[in-house]
Amino acid sequence: xxxxxxxxxxxxxxxxxxxxxxxxxxxxxxxxxxxxxxxxxxxxxxxxxxxxxxxxxxxxxxxxxxxxxxxxxxxxxxxxxxxxxxxxxxxxxxxxxxxxxxxxxxxxxxxxxxxxxxxxxxxxxxxxxxxxxxxxxxxxxxxxxxxxxxxxxxxxxxxxxxxxxxxxxxxxxxxxxxxxxxxxxxxxxxx
Amino acid sequence: xxxxxxxxxxxxxxxxxxxxxxxxxxxxxxxxxxxxxxxxxxxxxxxxxxxxxxxxxxxxxxxxxxxxxxxxxxxxxxxxxxxxxxxxxxxxxxxxxxxxxxxxxxxxxxxxxxxxxxxxxxxxxxxxxxxxxxxxxxxxxxxxxxxxxxxxxxxxxxxxxxxxxxxxxxxxxxxxxxxxxxxxxxxxxxxxxxxxxxxxxxxxxxxxxxxxxxxxxxxxxxxxxxxxxxxxxxxxxxxxxxxxxxxxxxxxxxxxxxxxxxxxxxxxxxxxxxxxxxxxxxxxxxxxxxxxxxxxxxxxxxxxxxxxxxxxxxxxxxxxxxxxxxxxxxxxxxxxxxxxxxxxxxxxxxxxxxxxxxxxxxxxxxxxxxxxxxxxxxxxxxxxxxxxxxxxxxxxxxxxxxxxxxxxxxxxxxxxxxxxxxxxxxxxxxxxxxxxxxxxxxxxxxxxxxxxxxxxxxxxxxxxxxxxxxxxxxxxxxxxxxxxxxxxxxxxxxxxxxxxxxx
Numbered sequence: 001x002x003x004x005x006x007x008x009x010x011x012x013x014x015x016x017x018x019x020x021x022x023x024x025x026x027x028x029x030x031x032x033x034x035x036x037x038x039x040x041x042x043x044x045x046x047x048x049x050x051x052x053x054x055x056x057x058x059x060x061x062x063x064x065x066x067x068x069x070x071x072x073x074x075x076x077x078x079x080x081x082x083x084x085x086x087x088x089x090x091x092x093x094x095x096x097x098x099x100x101x102x103x104x105x106x107x108x109x110x111x112x113x114x115x116x117x118x119x120x121x122x123x124x125x126x127x128x129x130x131x132x133x134x135x136x137x138x139x140x141x142x143x144x145x146x147x148x149x150x151x152x153x154x155x156x157x158x159x160x161x162x163x164x165x166x167x168x169x170x171x172x173x174x175x176x177x178x179x180x181x182x183x184x185x186x187x188x189x190x191x
Numbered sequence: 192x193x194x195x196x197x198x199x200x201x202x203x204x205x206x207x208x209x210x211x212x213x214x215x216x217x218x219x220x221x222x223x224x225x226x227x228x229x230x231x232x233x234x235x236x237x238x239x240x241x242x243x244x245x246x247x248x249x250x251x252x253x254x255x256x257x258x259x260x261x262x263x264x265x266x267x268x269x270x271x272x273x274x275x276x277x278x279x280x281x282x283x284x285x286x287x288x289x290x291x292x293x294x295x296x297x298x299x300x301x302x303x304x305x306x307x308x309x310x311x312x313x314x315x316x317x318x319x320x321x322x323x324x325x326x327x328x329x330x331x332x333x334x335x336x337x338x339x340x341x342x343x344x345x346x347x348x349x350x351x352x353x354x355x356x357x358x359x360x361x362x363x364x365x366x367x368x369x370x371x372x373x374x375x376x377x378x379x380x381x382x383x384x385x386x387x388x389x390x391x392x393x394x395x396x397x398x399x400x401x402x403x404x405x406x407x408x409x410x411x412x413x414x415x416x417x418x419x420x421x422x423x424x425x426x427x428x429x430x431x432x433x434x435x436x437x438x439x440x441x442x443x444x445x446x447x448x449x450x451x452x453x454x455x456x457x458x459x460x461x462x463x464x465x466x467x468x469x470x471x472x473x474x475x476x477x478x479x480x481x482x483x484x485x486x487x488x489x490x491x492x493x494x495x496x497x498x499x500x501x502x503x504x505x506x507x508x509x510x511x512x513x514x515x516x517x518x519x520x521x522x523x524x525x526x527x528x529x530x531x532x533x534x535x536x537x538x539x540x541x542x543x544x545x546x547x548x549x550x551x552x553x554x555x556x557x558x559x560x561x562x563x564x565x566x567x568x569x570x571x572x573x574x575x576x577x578x579x580x581x582x583x584x585x586x587x588x589x590x591x592x593x594x595x596x597x598x599x600x601x602x603x604x605x606x607x608x609x610x611x612x613x614x615x616x617x618x619x620x621x622x623x624x625x626x627x628x629x630x631x632x633x634x635x636x637x638x639x640x641x642x643x644x645x646x647x648x649x650x651x652x653x654x655x656x657x658x659x660x661x662x663x664x665x666x667x668x669x670x671x672x673x674x675x676x677x678x679x680x681x682x683x684x685x686x687x688x689x690x691x692x693x694x
Contacts, residue, residue: 046369053383053384068378072383075634078364115415129591134601153584168588
């Protein structure tokens with residue numbers, strides 16, 4: 001089963017929009033289910049990966065009645081079925097056939113354009129944090145993480161945000177490193 | 192009765208100053224994270240799991256249970272004052288609660304939520320104390336085939352009740368099961384889905400999955416939405432009820448409890464369905480029908496009682512069978528496991544004192560929550576004044592810290608981000624998160640039971656249907672999956688005939 005299976009276009013265009021789900025009708029109408037279609041596709045790919053990995057496993061002979069590969073095969077199949085069905089179903093909704101309740105996609109109200117750009121920026125910030133953390137000490141890198149994230153989330157005051165970031169990072173460092181004894185990277189200056 | 196004596200012993204231990212303090216810390220943190228949007232009890236317990244290395248089991252479990260109960264109380268505050276549910280079980284509360292707050296009756300709504308939560312939580316805990324031992328005794332008869340069947344039921348019902356439809360629930364479950372496969376197979380030592388990365392041999396830690404799906408996924412989703420914060424309704428008066436409001440609230444509390452506890456204790460999990468049912472019931476019963484939608488107190492009292500009663504109900508399968516039916520319960524199960532304890536009937540025979548201490552602490556925690564929430568309602572409301580930019584900055588700081596602290600490794604952070612992106616995609620696609628968490632934690636256990644069962648049956652799969660209990664349970668699982676599909680098929684056919692009909 002693949003996610004690119006063509007949907008049966010048997011539904012009549014302009015069927016009366018279903019009374020099934022009155023809630024977010026407006027949101028449904030704009031972009032029904034593109035994320036669900038993508039996620040479904042990813043799940044199918046993941047299912048293939050799980051199955052390939054299961055095929056690679058060599059069960060030690062005479063171990064037990066079902067080996068280490070059996071359960072993964074089930075999971076892989078489940079991933080492919082559910083992912084494929086979700087993708088097919090949301091793609092059908094995407095084609096603008098009304099009357100089919102689509103998977104609710106993105107919401108309509110957006111404060112500013114390029115929402116995926118903001119997501120990428122935040123993700124980049126997080127990745128950068130993981131890279132600098134062992135090198136730049138916990139307090140410094142965490143203060144940068146907090147301030148960067150807060151600014152991305154629309155915090156107006158730069159200096160205040162930075163000050164809160166430093167205070168929070170320092171408090172977390174002393175509570176966890178000294179209080180609980182979690183090993184956190186410290187710079188040459190000791191924090 | 193034996194159980195009563197054990198419960199009294201449990202109170203003896205739970206009322207020691209140290210345990211009282213842990214309970215107080217737990218319910219306070221629980222209320223706070225329940226109030227704050229974007230962070231909930233499952234995430235919080237996951238972040239605090241490292242505590243299990245340093246604290247004795249009773250203290251940690253008392254605190255985690257307190258967080259669970261506290262989250263149920265706190266969730267109502269943000270629903271009522273901000274119209275943003277702090278917790279999925281408080282979605283319905285926002286319907287009437289926020290209307291009440293806008294009409295200047297926020298304090299009343301908070302009071303009926305808090306008192307209702309207390310009454311429902313106490314009755315629920317009482318019911319838990321009564322049914323726990325008999326259920327555990329019954330579960331003693333379960334063998335691997337029965338456990339496997341039960342877990343299949345839990346998988347299907349969790350997929351069915353969380354989120355908007357079965358398909359997306361199953362998709363979420365499958366993703367969680369797949370993540371649960373990563374690592375070394377315990378029975379044969381084979382590496383699965385590790386792709387040659389040595390850090391993956393130990394499997395993906397529950398903390399990483401829960402924090403990634405909930406915290407990172409939520410932060411990415413919120414920045415994607417770019418939503419500004421809603422308006423927080425001020426609390427003008429003291430949180431209390433007038434005589435008339437008492438009269439209208441208490442039947443709703445009791446009805447909510449009656450719906451919440453049984454549904455919570457079925458292996459069907461989740462507090463959401465009971466709250467929806469309670470709301471629908473109150474709405475139908477209200478003879479002031481016109482008031483619903485404009486701030487009817489019953490619409491807050493019933494669902495809030497239902498979600499606390501179901502929180503107590505969820506403890507029944509968790510403690511007696513070892514079956515978690517909500518994300519938080521799944522994480523609490525992990526806490527048990529990290530002490531080498533496996534919830535289930537054996538827990539009652541081997542660690543009876545611990546179980547009864549935990550149950551006793553639930554009574555205590557509920558009382559603390561009432562005291563914390565009634566006079567201090569205004570203080571909790573202040574938490575909502577934290578600008579979302581700082582809130583999400585803080586969430587990111589503590590979630591990365593919590594994950595880094597598990598192994599002190601940066602690799603975990605990258606795994607965390609990958610799962611966070613998955614969580615973001617799931618939110619955008621409206622796929623519920625809880626089934627994935629349950630799948631990750633219950634999946635390996637289900638596999639173990641399946642393999643044990645087949646070993647007993649010497650490879651014959653008919654062992655899975657060897658007892659009436661198994662047959663009934665697996666039939667339930669099949670029905671749970673098929674009924675929504677059938678209904679959709681019928682509805683689609685109805686649509687088609689309607690579409691053909693002349694306009």
